[in-house]
Amino acid sequence: MGDVDELRTLGHGAGPHGETLLRERRRPDGTVVHELVVNGVFAMDSTETSSELELAGFAAGARGAVLVGGLGLGYTAAAVLEHVPGPSRVDVVELDPHLVGWARAGVTPLLARVAGDPRTRLHVGDVAATLSGGGAATGPWDAVLLDVDNGPDFLIHAHNAGLYEEATLSAARAALTPGGVLALWCQGPAPALLARLRRLDGSAREHRYAVEREGRRFSYVVLTLRRPASVGAGPGGAALARPGQNERMAEDFRIEHDTMGEVRVPAQALWKAQTQRAVENFPISGVPIDPALIAALGQIKGAAALTNARLGVISEERAAAIVEAATAVAAGAHDAQFPIDVFQTGSGTSSNMNTNEVIASLASPAVADGVHPNDHVNASQSSNDVFPSAIHIAATQSLVQDLVPALQHLERSLEAKATEFAAVVKSGRTHLMDATPVTLGQEFGGYAAQVRYGVERVQAVLPRVAELPLGGTAVGTGINTPPGFAASVIGIIAEQSGLPFTEARNHFEAQGARDALVEASGALRTIAVGLNKIANDIRWMGSGPRAGLGEIALPDLQPGSSIMPGKVNPVLSEAMTQVCAQVIGNDAAVAFSGAAGAFELNVMLPVMARNLLESVRLLANVSRLFADRCVDGITANVEHCRFLAESSPSIVTPLNKYIGYENAAAVAKAALKENKTIREVVIERGFVTEGRLTEDQLDAALDVLSMTRPAL
Secondary structure, three states: OOOOOEEEEEEEEEEOOEEEEEEEEEOOOOOEEEEEEEOOEEEEEOOOOOHHHHHHHOOOOOOOEEEEEOOOOOHHHHHHHHHOOOOOEEEEEEOOHHHHHHHHOOOOHHHHHHHHOOOEEEEEOOHHHHHOOOOOOOOOEEEEEEOOOOOOOOOOHHHHHHHOOHHHHHHHHHOEEEEEEEEEEEOOOOHHHHHHHHHHOOOOEEEEEEEEEOOEEEEEEEEEEEOOOOOOEOHHHOEOOOOOOOOOEOOOEEEEEEOOEEEEEEOOOOOOHHHHHHHHHOOOOOOEOOHHHHHHHHHHHHHHHHHHHHOOOOOHHHHHHHHHHHHHHHOOOOHHHOOOEOOOOOOOHHHHHHHHHHHHHHHHHHOOOOOOHHHHHOOOOOHHHHHHHHHHHHHHHHHHHHHHHHHHHHHHHHHHHHHHOOOOEEEEEEOOEEEEEEEHHHHHHHHHHHHHHHHHHHHHHHHHHOEEOOOOOOOOOOOOOOOOHHHHHHHHHHHHHOOOOEEOOOHHHHHHOOHHHHHHHHHHHHHHHHHHHHHHHHHHHOOOOOOOOOOEEOOOOOEOOOOOOOOEOOHHHHHHHHHHHHHHHHHHHHHHHHOOEEOOEEOOHHHHHHHHHHHHHHHHHHHHHHHHHOHHHOEEOHHHHHHHHHHOHHHHHHHHHHHOHHHHHHHHHHHHHHOOOHHHHHHHOOOOOOOOOOHHHHHHHOOOOHHHOOOO
16 A cells, blocks of 8 residues: 555535535655545645635734634634734634534644634634624624635535625625725636626725645635725724814824824724824833733723713713623724733723723714713723723633633543553652552542642632722722712623622722732642643653653654654643743733732733733643643553563562561662562562562562552
8 A cells, every 4th residue: 555545534424515525645655635525526635835824814914803704624714823913803604514513623633723722713604694794703804804716617616606796795895894804715817706896996906826736836816805994984984083073184094182182093993092192102012902801891891881870970872882882892893993012001091091992982973972981981980990800800701711611621631541541550750760650540630630729729719809999999999989889880790791700898909909810820820830740741651652651652743853754742741831831930920010019009910911811821722732632642551551660679669568678679779780570589589488478478569550559
């Protein structure tokens, strides 16, 4: 079979296009290619091309959601996730449910990466229906990328033709955010399709590409249409400029004002003057605040509007408009409108005002005399109680909904291996030197316990993380807050989220200090320390294949060297240890920041939020990957483990009670020096003939499996 490709079926089913087959082709040179075959006709393979990367490139600059039409083998979605840093969400809509199922099952490494990325949302459905508002995914999107082939010889051309009808294209354009782009991949020139796009927008463009693959030259086309970043328009064309707001429009900018004067703001932006000042003041890292934090700010603003209406602070009409806008913000629909760098004013005031301004812009068209960022959206609040509350909400949600389930998933995988390896005896090790035997199951049971205790540590800190400073306003006294405000807002958030948020027991502690976040970060550091030990042990046990310990075999995931053929490395253990290093470093910054409270306010809040939320996200993601891609696939080299255990001089330990410690030490040294077994040396030195012990006692004492349990 040396010159014949080996084929292996990875998935097979009947879908909307007919019979769908996903298979793996292993070529004689060792190259592995994944292929998609529909109704017996080759559709696509995983041979590297640049077309998906070029298509994904049109999403550059996206900060909100991106829609990818068609999953296929996952290349376009993967290109967006790996090469476009900004999107907060990637909706992938695929008509064939089998492809989505195979992605979620991780049938191929690329599909697994797409499905495993926390930004990915996989949807089974029709792309045309989705773009027209009838699908599972909802816009608006900063970019819509359609890589569903529209060529005349494509086997499902009849279905795809409907996707490119003018009505669908018009709906796709309407689903874009201002400045958003629609990009369509075509296997060749498509003049009729380009004409349709240009009827919608005269600026539609054709981009031609050529690529060589396996000695053949391929050409393809990407057609693009960009929705205008219209002056003063928000999503759906909602006007941002209202009569009487004293805004002067320029070609690409509009003029906003605050208490310090006028500011030029991008015409299409939902934010206003204070946000723009912060954007200009803090061009530091290029990293905005976490989407989870934006969502929490939206939750607070919506709950505050409901409460302010009940208490008579704002009108019901304004409250309804604010709630609708805040809900959209909390859902992530406007993440691209939060451009302020994470390294900003230490109280988070800039991001709180960013939230107020975006919500006011979204809500104003629904209210006759508009919505003001401070007077209405921020009513009864201060940045000093809102922003830390948002951190606590985002942290609690991330810990409960992301980290704890991920750790429990890893614990179950480790516990399953503990059961599977219960009778696999191996040499114990202390100081990296041979010690008395243990079972591989005992070691994995210990790892499972470490992870389980990590969950307990997280759960132990949650009551304090879930305490919210809301209601303290500027310095903890609650100035400008009506009675009952804090309890109502927190109650609404708790009810909507299903999480046990409570009002701070002491508002001065809750605003002057961030001890609960420091405590939570400390728990994450402890978890990272434990996971680092687990990952290190596993890669040590899997080291080899000839010159290492070789006690277990780890799944082969990818080639390990650009120069050494056949080398495979413990890549997920290495990824895990890198995550642990980052989390431990993040904790150092959180601890330092927690010590920076001065009187009634801590002024290191944004960096604390950034590091804590990143630590949670990293630990959650790597725990699931480590369980699924590493632990679940570990196998034990049973005979080799036993050989090493029986070869260890430390198994002499049970003989102490028969021949004494000093004699036992001499036996161990002789066995090692003379390359003999412990049993052989004991008999040669006459301990059996002298009557110190019988051969049966000797054999029972040297039973390595019995050494893994307390002596009776």
